Amino acid sequence: MSDKPLLRINKFISQKPVYLFWALQICFWSFVSLISLISLTLWYVQIDVEHLNHTFWQSVVGVVFSLPLYWIFMRCWHSPILTRVLISIASVLFISFIWTVIRVELYIELTSTDGLWADFGGWYFSSIFIYFCWAGFFHGIRYYQLLQFEHKIMLKKEAEAKSEQLKRLSAQSVARDAKIKMLRYQLNPHFLCNTLNAINSLIETEASEKAQQMTVQLSKFLRYSLDNNPDTKIALEFEIKALNLYLEIEKTRFGDRLKLDFQISEEAKSALIPSLLLQPIIENSMKHVIAQNEEGGTISLWADVVEDQLVLELSDTGAGTRVDRNKMKGKTSRGVGLRNIDERLKVLYVNNYEYKLKIGASGGLKTIIKLPVESIDVTSTYKQVQNSKVVS
Amino acid sequence: MAMLRTIIVDDEPLALNFLRAKLAKIPEIDIVAECKNGREAIEATMDLAPDLIFLDIQMPGIDGFGVIKKLQSDIVPMVVFTTAFEQYALDAFDVHAVDYILKPIDEERIQRAVQRALERCETDEDSLNKSRIISAIDSINEREDTGSTSTQNMSLPKTDTGKVERKIVIKDRDDITLLKQADIEWIDAAGDYVCLHAEGVTHIKRCTLKNLLEDLDPEMFKRVHRSTIVNLNYIQKVIPHTKGEYFLKLGEYDQVKVSRNYREVIKDFLSDR
Numbered sequence: 187m188s189d190k191p192l193l194r195i196n197k198f199i200s201q202k203p204v205y206l207f208w209a210l211q212i213c214f215w216s217f218v219s220l221i222s223l224i225s226l227t228l229w230y231v232q233i234d235v236e237h238l239n240h241t242f243w244q245s246v247v248g249v250v251f252s253l254p255l256y257w258i259f260m261r262c263w264h265s266p267i268l269t270r271v272l273i274s275i276a277s278v279l280f281i282s283f284i285w286t287v288i289r290v291e292l293y294i295e296l297t298s299t300d301g302l303w304a305d306f307g308g309w310y311f312s313s314i315f316i317y318f319c320w321a322g323f324f325h326g327i328r329y330y331q332l333l334q335f336e337h338k339i340m341l342k343k344e345a346e347a348k349s350e351q352l353k354r355l356s357a358q359s360v361a362r363d364a365k366i367k368m369l370r371y372q373l374n375p376h377f378l379c380n381t382l383n384a385i386n387s388l389i390e391t392e393a394s395e396k397a398q399q400m401t402v403q404l405s406k407f408l409r410y411s412l413d414n415n416p417d418t419k420i421a422l423e424f425e426i427k428a429l430n431l432y433l434e435i436e437k438t439r440f441g442d443r444l445k446l447d448f449q450i451s452e453e454a455k456s457a458l459i460p461s462l463l464l465q466p467i468i469e470n471s472m473k474h475v476i477a478q479n480e481e482g483g484t485i486s487l488w489a490d491v492v493e494d495q496l497v498l499e500l501s502d503t504g505a506g507t508r509v510d511r512n513k514m515k516g517k518t519s520r521g522v523g524l525r526n527i528d529e530r531l532k533v534l535y536v537n538n539y540e541y542k543l544k545i546g547a548s549g550g551l552k553t554i555i556k557l558p559v560e561s562i563d564v565t566s567t568y569k570q571v572q573n574s575k576v577v578s
Numbered sequence: 579m580a581m582l583r584t585i586i587v588d589d590e591p592l593a594l595n596f597l598r599a600k601l602a603k604i605p606e607i608d609i610v611a612e613c614k615n616g617r618e619a620i621e622a623t624m625d626l627a628p629d630l631i632f633l634d635i636q637m638p639g640i641d642g643f644g645v646i647k648k649l650q651s652d653i654v655p656m657v658v659f660t661t662a663f664e665q666y667a668l669d670a671f672d673v674h675a676v677d678y679i680l681k682p683i684d685e686e687r688i689q690r691a692v693q694r695a696l697e698r699c700e701t702d703e704d705s706l707n708k709s710r711i712i713s714a715i716d717s718i719n720e721r722e723d724t725g726s727t728s729t730q731n732m733s734l735p736k737t738d739t740g741k742v743e744r745k746i747v748i749k750d751r752d753d754i755t756l757l758k759q760a761d762i763e764w765i766d767a768a769g770d771y772v773c774l775h776a777e778g779v780t781h782i783k784r785c786t787l788k789n790l791l792e793d794l795d796p797e798m799f800k801r802v803h804r805s806t807i808v809n810l811n812y813i814q815k816v817i818p819h820t821k822g823e824y825f826l827k828l829g830e831y832d833q834v835k836v837s838r839n840y841r842e843v844i845k846d847f848l849s850d851r
Contacts, residue, residue, distance in 0.1 A: 376636075379662035380590070383681040387596030439590050477589070480615045480638045 443482025709769025
C-alpha cells in the first residue's frame with residue numbers, strides 16, 4: 187500500500203525529463219536546507235522564525251540561481267572539454283558569489299545582525315561547495331541518463347537485428363524447403379496409367395495372383411513416394427527396396443526387355459542417402475533405354491564405401507545402334523531431368539558431394555554420385571523404422 | 579457383316595494381351611497380326627494391308643507417329659491410337675478427328691472406336707487416314723513450339739538459273755532444313771501436307787503434292803501410286819506382288835507399294851537400265 191503513491195510519483199516523473207529535473211532540484215535544495223538547519227541553526231541554537239525563514243529562502247534563491255548555471259552548462263555541452271571545464275568552474279564561482287551576497291544580505295535583513303560582511307569568505311567557501319555539488323550531480327545524472335538512453339537504443343537495435351535475422355532465416359528455410367520439395371522425385375503419371383493398364387490386363391487374362399502382387403507393389407511404391415518430408419535420408423538398403431518395388435512393376439510390364447545388375451556392398455547398405463535420389467535416374471534409363479530399345483537393355487547399380495565416401499554408380503546400356511537422328515536430339519533432354527538431382531544434392535550437401543554424368547560409346551549413360559558416409563543416428567531412427575515398414 | 583482386318587501394336591506384352599482379349603469379343607474384328615514395335619507394325623501393314631490398326635504411341639525405335647509418317651498414305655489403314663497420358667496429343671486428335679483410347683483402356687472406348695471405324699469404312703475415303711493424323715501431328719508440334727511460326731506460308735526458293743541445285747525448304751519446329759532433291763527418297767501426300775522421306779527421317783511440309791511436283795526434277799521423281807512419288811535413284815529392289823502390284827525397296831528400311839495403274843513407270847525404269 188505504502189509504495190503505491192511512490193510508484194505513481196516515479197511514473198509521473200519519468201514521463202518527461204523536465205519533471206525529473208524539478209524533482210531532483212527540490213530534493214537537492216531541501217537537503218541543503220536540512221544540512222543548513224542541522225549544522226547552523228540548530229548548532230547555534232537559533233531556533234526562531236527569522237533563522238528558519240533564512241534557511242528556507244536561501245534555498246529558494248539557490249534554486250533560482252541554479253537555472254542560469256543549467257543554461258550555461260547546456261550551452262557549452264558540445265564544446266571542447268577544456269573550454270567546458272573552464273567555463274563551468276568560472277560560472278560556478280560567479281553564481282555562488284552572487285548567491286552568497288544575496289544570502290548574507292537576506293540574513294542581515296531577516297535577523298538584523300551587523301558586521302556580517304567580515305565573515306563573507308566563510309559564507310562564500312560553503313557556497314562554492316554547494317554549487318560544485320550541484321554541478322557534479324547535474325553532470326553525473328545527465329551522463330547517466332545519456333548512457334541509459336544509448337543502452338536502450340542499442341538494445342532496441344539489437345532486438346531489431348535479431349528479429350530481422352530470424353525472419354531472414356525462416357524465409358531462407360521456407361525457400362529451401364520449397365526448393366527441395368520441388369526437386370524431389372514426383373511420381374510419373376505415365377507410369378501410373380501404364381501400370382494400371384497392365385493390372386487391368388492381368389485381371390482380364392485371369393492372372394489374378396500376379397494382378398494382386400502388382401497392385402500391392404504399386405501401393406507400396408506410391409506410399410513411399412508420397413511421403414514428402416524433404417529432408418528424409420534413408421539407408422541405401424531401403425532405398426533399393428523401394429527401387430525394386432518400382433522395377434518389379436516395370437519387369438512385369440516390359441518382360442525380359444528389362445535386365446538388372448545390382449551389386450551393393452554390405453558397408454554401403456547402411457549408409458544414408460536422400461530418399462528417392464536414384465529413382466529419377468532409373469526412370470530416365472527406363473524411358474531412354476528400355477522403352478526405346480526393341481531388345482531392351484540392362485540397368486546396373488554398383489555401390490560401395492571408398493575412403494569414407496559412399497560411391498554410387500548407375501549405368502545403362504544405352505539406346506543401342508538403331509538410333510536415328512531424331513532420337514539423338516532427344517538425348518540432350520536426358521540431362522534436364524537429371525539436373526534436378528544435382529540441385530537437390532547441392533541443397534543437402536553444399537559442396538561436400540560429387541555428381542558426374544558420362545555418356546558411353548553406345549549412348550549408355552553412367553551416373554556417378556559420391557556422398558559423405560552418414561549412418562543412422564538417433565533422430566532418424568524413427569523415420570527409418572517407418573520407411574522400412576513401408577518398403578519391407 | 580463387314581469384317582475389319584486388324585493389327586494391334588504395343589511394346590508391352592500385357593497391354594497387347596489386353597487388347598487382344600477385348601477385341602476378340604467383338605465379332606467384326608479379325609486380328610491378323612500383333613506387333614511389338616513400330617518396325618514390325620510397318621512391315622505387317624505393308625504385307626497384310628489391314629483395315630484397322632490399334633497403335634501405341636510410345637514405342638521403341640519408331641514410335642506410333644513415326645509409323646504413320648513412314649507409311650505411304652495410300653496404304654495407311656484407319657488408326658486408333660492407344661496412349662497413357664499425352665494431353666496435348668489428345669486435344670490435337672480431337673480437333674482432327676483421329677480416334678484414340680486412353681490407358682488404362684476400358685471396354686466401352688474400344689467398342690466406340692470399332693463402331694467409328696465401321697462407320698468410316700462405309701463412308702470415308704482411305705486417303706483421309708494419313709492426312710488426319712499428319713495434321714494432328716503438325717498441330718502437336720506447333721503446340722510444343724509456341725514461340726515460332728508454323729510451317730505455313732513457306733514458299734520454295736525460286737532458283738531458275740538451273741546451275742544451283744534446287745532445294746526444298748522444310749520448317750521443322752524451330753529449325754529450317756534445306757533438303758536437297760537428290761537426298762529425298764520418296765514423297766507421299768496427306769491432304770494439305772506432304773511427307774518427304776530423306777535419310778531415314780520424315781519431314782512434314784504444308785503444301786499440296788501438285789505444287790511440289792512443279793519444283794521437282796521430273797527425271798528423278800516418278801509417281802508410283804495415287805499420292806506417292808519415288809526418287810528413282812533410291813530404288814534398290816523391285817519385288818513383284820500379287821495383282822500386278824510391286825513393292826519397291828528404297829534405302830535401308832523403307833518399302834513403297836506400286837499400284838497397278840502406275841506399273842508402267844516401273845517397267846520403263848527397269849527397261850532403261
